[in-house]
Amino acid sequence: MSEEYINEPMLEIFIYETSLQLEQLEQKMLENEDTFYKEEVINEIFRHMHSIKSASSMMLFNEISKLAHSIEDLFYVIREEKPVQIDYSMLSDLVFEGIDFIKIEILKIKEGADASADASELIQRIKRYLEQLKELNPSLARVEQAKVDSPKKQQFYISNNKKVEKTVHQHSYQARVFFEEGCEMENIRAFTIIHNLKDFTTNLQYEPSDIIESEDSVDIIRDTGFLVSFKTNRTYDEMFQFFSQTIFLRDLELTELVLEDSELELGSDPPVKKFLGQEEQKTGNVAATIISVQVQKLDRLLDLVGEMVIAEAMVTENPDLMDLELDNFQKAARQLKKITSEIQDMVMSIRMISLSTTFQKMNRPVRDMCKKLNKEVKLSLIGEDTEVDKNIIEHLSDPLMHLIRNSMDHGFESPAEREQNNKPRTGTLTLEAKNVGSDVLIIVKDDGRGLNKSKILQKAHSNGLLRKAESEYTHKEIFNLILHPGFSTKEQVTEFSGRGVGMDVVANNVETIGGSLQVDSTEDKGTVITIRIPITLAIVDAMNIRVGQSKYTIPTSYIKESLRPKTSDLIVDPNGNEMIIVRGLFYPLIRLHERLHHAAERSSLLDGIVIILENDDKSFCILADELLGQKQVVVKALPSFFQGSHKVSVLAGCTLLGDGSISLILDIPKLSG
Amino acid sequence: MSTDIQDELEEDTQKGKFLTFTMGEDCYGIEINHVREIIGIQPITQVPDQPEYLRGIINLRGKIIPVMDIRLRFGKTFRDYNDRTCIIVVDIENISLGLIVDGVSEVLSIPDTEIVAPPEMNKGGNNFIKGIGKVGAEVKLLLDCKTLLVKASWDESTQFDEK
Numbered sequence: 001m002s003e004e005y006i007n008e009p010m011l012e013i014f015i016y017e018t019s020l021q022l023e024q025l026e027q028k029m030l031e032n033e034d035t036f037y038k039e040e041v042i043n044e045i046f047r048h049m050h051s052i053k054s055a056s057s058m059m060l061f062n063e064i065s066k067l068a069h070s071i072e073d074l075f076y077v078i079r080e081e082k083p084v085q086i087d088y089s090m091l092s093d094l095v096f097e098g099i100d101f102i103k104i105e106i107l108k109i110k111e112g113a114d115a116s117a118d119a120s121e122l123i124q125r126i127k128r129y130l131e132q133l134k135e136l137n138p139s140l141a142r143v144e145q146a147k148v149d150s151p152k153k154q155q156f157y158i159s160n161n162k163k164v165e166k167t168v169h170q171h172s173y174q175a176r177v178f179f180e181e182g183c184e185m186e187n188i189r190a191f192t193i194i195h196n197l198k199d200f201t202t203n204l205q206y207e208p209s210d211i212i213e214s215e216d217s218v219d220i221i222r223d224t225g226f227l228v229s230f231k232t233n234r235t236y237d238e239m240f241q242f243f244s245q246t247i248f249l250r251d252l253e254l255t256e257l258v259l260e261d262s263e264l265e266l267g268s269d270p271p272v273k274k275f276l277g278q279e280e281q282k283t284g285n286v287a288a289t290i291i292s293v294q295v296q297k298l299d300r301l302l303d304l305v306g307e308m309v310i311a312e313a314m315v316t317e318n319p320d321l322m323d324l325e326l327d328n329f330q331k332a333a334r335q336l337k338k339i340t341s342e343i344q345d346m347v348m349s350i351r352m353i354s355l356s357t358t359f360q361k362m363n364r365p366v367r368d369m370c371k372k373l374n375k376e377v378k379l380s381l382i383g384e385d386t387e388v389d390k391n392i393i394e395h396l397s398d399p400l401m402h403l404i405r406n407s408m409d410h411g412f413e414s415p416a417e418r419e420q421n422n423k424p425r426t427g428t429l430t431l432e433a434k435n436v437g438s439d440v441l442i443i444v445k446d447d448g449r450g451l452n453k454s455k456i457l458q459k460a461h462s463n464g465l466l467r468k469a470e471s472e473y474t475h476k477e478i479f480n481l482i483l484h485p486g487f488s489t490k491e492q493v494t495e496f497s498g499r500g501v502g503m504d505v506v507a508n509n510v511e512t513i514g515g516s517l518q519v520d521s522t523e524d525k526g527t528v529i530t531i532r533i534p535i536t537l538a539i540v541d542a543m544n545i546r547v548g549q550s551k552y553t554i555p556t557s558y559i560k561e562s563l564r565p566k567t568s569d570l571i572v573d574p575n576g577n578e579m580i581i582v583r584g585l586f587y588p589l590i591r592l593h594e595r596l597h598h599a600a601e602r603s604s605l606l607d608g609i610v611i612i613l614e615n616d617d618k619s620f621c622i623l624a625d626e627l628l629g630q631k632q633v634v635v636k637a638l639p640s641f642f643q644g645s646h647k648v649s650v651l652a653g654c655t656l657l658g659d660g661s662i663s664l665i666l667d668i669p670k671l672s673g
Numbered sequence: 674m675s676t677d678i679q680d681e682l683e684e685d686t687q688k689g690k691f692l693t694f695t696m697g698e699d700c701y702g703i704e705i706n707h708v709r710e711i712i713g714i715q716p717i718t719q720v721p722d723q724p725e726y727l728r729g730i731i732n733l734r735g736k737i738i739p740v741m742d743i744r745l746r747f748g749k750t751f752r753d754y755n756d757r758t759c760i761i762v763v764d765i766e767n768i769s770l771g772l773i774v775d776g777v778s779e780v781l782s783i784p785d786t787e788i789v790a791p792p793e794m795n796k797g798g799n800n801f802i803k804g805i806g807k808v809g810a811e812v813k814l815l816l817d818c819k820t821l822l823v824k825a826s827w828d829e830s831t832q833f834d835e836k
Contacts, residue, residue, distance in 0.1 A: 303735065306735070307734075307735040310735070550718065550719055551718075595721075596721040597721050597722070636737055638720075638730070638737065639730065639737050639738060639739050639768070639769065640767075640768055641739045641768050641769075641770060641822075642720070642739065649722070650721060650722070651720070651721070654718075654730065654737055656732055656735070660732055661716060661718065661732070662718040662730055662731070662732050662737065663718075664718065664720065664721075
């Protein structure tokens with residue numbers, strides 16, 4: 001019967017919830033790995049695995065459910081019997097492997113592929129581990145025996161729903177279940193409960209009874225809760241436990257009915273235990289107050305808001321209104337302006353998400369690599385709640401992962417080597433994020449062996465990367481050499497890094513999101529890599545300038561100052577390069593008319609305005625015709641037509657001005673280069 | 674499912690239909706399923722470092738679209754834009770492109786039987802024409818939209834707009 005109900009929304013919820021469960025599970029595992037598992041941690045892992053198992057078996061993903069089941073079994077034994085001798089590291093490895101397996105399967109399901117990979121090998125290993133556990137702790141054998149029987153029945157949740165235990169069910173219960181507000185699909189959730197109950201209950205009745213068929217059932221469940229009554233031979237506590245595991249549970253009233261064979265009525269008195277989901281509250285609340293939205297919709301919303309801002313300017317600054325006395329109109333227009341700018345801020349803030357997920361994802365590779373490379377490294381996260389635009393975060397994960405792998409592989413010494421060098425045995429890898437002006441700095445810092453300057457120079461030399469004499473290179477320039485394509489100081493290629501495509505890829509990735517990368521290092525003290533990225537790509541503070549008939553836009557963050565030059569300020573060197581002297585400092589001059597091919601509209605130095613720009617440590621100035629004013633602009637990408645051979649290297653994008661005309665945004669770092 | 678069939682039907686009804694436009698004395702045709710809309714000439718923002726025939730970009734209700742002057746693309750002399758000048762917005766392989774033409778005439782049905790392949794020319798150049806349609810006594814040159822994009826990627830790209 002279940003097949004016909006497997007539809008898209010259910011699958012979506014399944015994927016969402018299972019991923020959430022996995023994430024929490026992984027987090028819990030990582031937090032508690034070094035200390036041995038405490039009881040509540042074991043309980044929690046058990047609970048997560050149980051939910052995954054029931055959900056996946058309901059969705060007929062048998063392999064996932066079998067695997068989850070075997071892990072659940074494992075933790076059941078650990079929880080119930082509290083064995084003393086546990087090989088914790090092997091246990092974690094097994095669970096992590098299980099998590100990875102399920103994650104891959106979920107990914108497959110998401111992409112519409114068949115999730116039918118075979119987990120039996122892993123399950124076998126888990127079983128073997130359980131055997132070992134049993135041998136080490138003889139007291140377990142008994143429980144094990146008991147446990148072996150029941151799972152067999154539990155495994156066929158759906159296919160054999162008539163396989164009810166034949167024993168007499170002497171307890172009658174009535175439960176009223178309330179779900180978290182906003183969790184959606186209450187009827188399907190209720191159906192899940194019924195589905196899970198079927199295996200060990202009789203006289204199963206529930207209200208509303210047409211949960212799946214009728215749309216109204218959702219509202220009924222929301223208002224009055226989901227009422228279910230049944231008979232079973234399980235004890236009150238067991239049943240309470242069962243219901244507590246329901247996802248998105250807000251409130252539960254579980255009542256044991258004393259009367260034999262009685263018809264069930266609402267509001268029976270005896271033992272009512274109120275459930276105020278403590279653990280659920282933590283995870284549930286987050287899920288209830290957060291809805292997931294497709295990113296495309298958000299992008300569309302941002303586009304629309306951008307257009308609205310422009311349309312608003314087109315109305316309020318309409319040339320037809322010039323020189324008219326329109327008090328009321330102005331008043332209304334101001335109101336409109338205020339609201340649109342608030343909407344704009346709001347939409348921007350919707351797109352901001354904290355870096356914590358990205359940062360926490362790094363725990364896993366650090367752990368795995370520690371094990372593989374026999375190193376001891378602690379990952380410490382600082383400022384992980386710093387918020388960054390969604391689009392940027394997406395592009396940040398890969399470079400970060402790369403940097404971390406690099407520093408795990410090349411940076412940190414082995415524990416023995418560290419002790420020799422009077423360093424703490426355990427290395428520290430710090431991942432820090434902080435706001436600096438309109439930028440976010442992400443700092444990856446390790447206290448490993450640092451970069452060896454002479455080695456870098458040597459390597460650069462043999463790869464033909466050096467452009468001047470070795471002695472002329474400053475610290476910074478030497479370290480920047482490792483960002484060159486094809487540069488890798490590690491001779492061996494390992495599983496994790498050293499393929500020589502490392503740092504330049506990272507640098508490129510960071511550049512595509514408008515960021516920059518800086519490397520600093522002290523030998524034997526460690527390496528610091530700083531990524532500077534803008535908080536948002538979508539809206540920037542910018543100065544509009546006029547060059548000939550065209551309008552261009554420069555992000556204000558680059559502008560240092562602007563001035564009207566005198567002819568005497570201009571100096572030309574023998575090669576024809578022009579420069580401007582300002583208060584004793586020389587800046588190379590770029591005439592935008594020439595650079596941007598508006599030669600016909602060329603104006604003299606005296607008519608124009610010189611803008612001094614600063615990018616990293618490089619300063620230069622440009623000559624434009626006029627400053628048109630500063631405002632916030634919505635950045636739009638150039639049409640995809642301008643890619644490949646049509647690429648315009650000096651442009652970072654374009655924006656729409658108030659009158660509907662287009663202004664091109666100059667790519668300042670490229671312009672200077 | 675039903676949308677597939679609908680698409681197919683739509684494809685069918687659009688088949689063999691061409692939007693014709695003039696360029697000087699010649700009349701050209703473009704497959705109607707590429708055409709998204711026709712707009713009058715608009716203020717164009719120049720983009721630096723592009724060949725002359727790429728006039729720049731326009732703002733079409735918030736979407737930024739590159740525009741190409743077909744006259745210049747075909748190596749003819751530039752003609753000032755007037756109120757007959759049109760931009761035909763086409764979608765070719767998911768890229769939107771505006772084509773500036775002297776004027777748009779009409780939509781014609783030209784059955785496959787009336788279309789002949791262009792004869793082999795000994796004068797090389799770009800094969801912008803993929804067929805010649807005969808409508809009564811007139812002849813319509815049928816544009817191959819894809820070559821507009823593909824060829825545009827490499828040839829003449831060093832010729833910058835010097836105006």
